[in-house]
Each structure stands twice: as C-alpha cells, then as structure tokens.
Amino acid sequence: MNKNLPTRTVTVRNPQGLHARPADLLVRMASSYQSSISIGRDGELVDCKSILSLLTLGAAQGTVLTVSADGSDADDALKAITELFEAGFDDTNEVPGKQPAVDG
Numbered sequence: 001m002n003k004n005l006p007t008r009t010v011t012v013r014n015p016q017g018l019h020a021r022p023a024d025l026l027v028r029m030a031s032s033y034q035s036s037i038s039i040g041r042d043g044e045l046v047d048c049k050s051i052l053s054l055l056t057l058g059a060a061q062g063t064v065l066t067v068s069a070d071g072s073d074a075d076d077a078l079k080a081i082t083e084l085f086e087a088g089f090d091d092t093n094e095v096p097g098k099q100p101a102v103d104g
Helices: 019-030 050-056 074-086
Strands: 007-011 036-041 046-047 064-070
Touching: 007 046, 007 074, 019 050, 019 074, 036 074, 064 074
Parallel strands: none
Antiparallel strands: 007 064, 036 046, 036 064
16 A cells, blocks of 8 residues: 555444445445545455455454545545444444434
C-alpha cells in the first residue's frame, strides 16, 4: 500500500459481517467515486468496487479493515465509506437498538 494514500480504519459492526447486502451497498457507494479504492486486512487488499473481492475478505463482525483511496475525490470517498461502516450499513435488522421500518 502506498504510504502517501489517504487511509481510514473501519470495523465491521454487523452481527452477520460483511455479507452480500452490505457488500453490495459498499460497492455501490465506492463506484460512485472516481478514485481507486482498496480495502483489506492483514496485508490482503481488494478492489472496493468488486463485490466478489469484498466477499473473499471473510470479514466477520469485529474485523478491522483498512480502506485507502487514490484520486481527486479520495477524501470524500473515504469519509462516506467510514460513515457507512459506522452506521452498520443502515441495516435496522442488524444494528442493536434500532427498530425495523414498517411498510404501509
């Protein structure tokens, strides 16, 4: 990892880990930025814009990941991704203390 790239450390808060739905949200968010975005742990980095790559991380609840970005909107991308992790991917079924929304 280039030491000059902006990086953030995030923790997977979801009880089910970084499974398909939150990985899809992460890919959609990352893809909305022009910057190249990598995420990983223990020296294994993957493309944050690839759902299959994200799923290979096997990121269970409590896993600490490092996110880095390279490009003109890198800081904005990292801020948004960090907020997504902190919000537990807005999954009301997975974040303690939140009630699920009721359609109707």
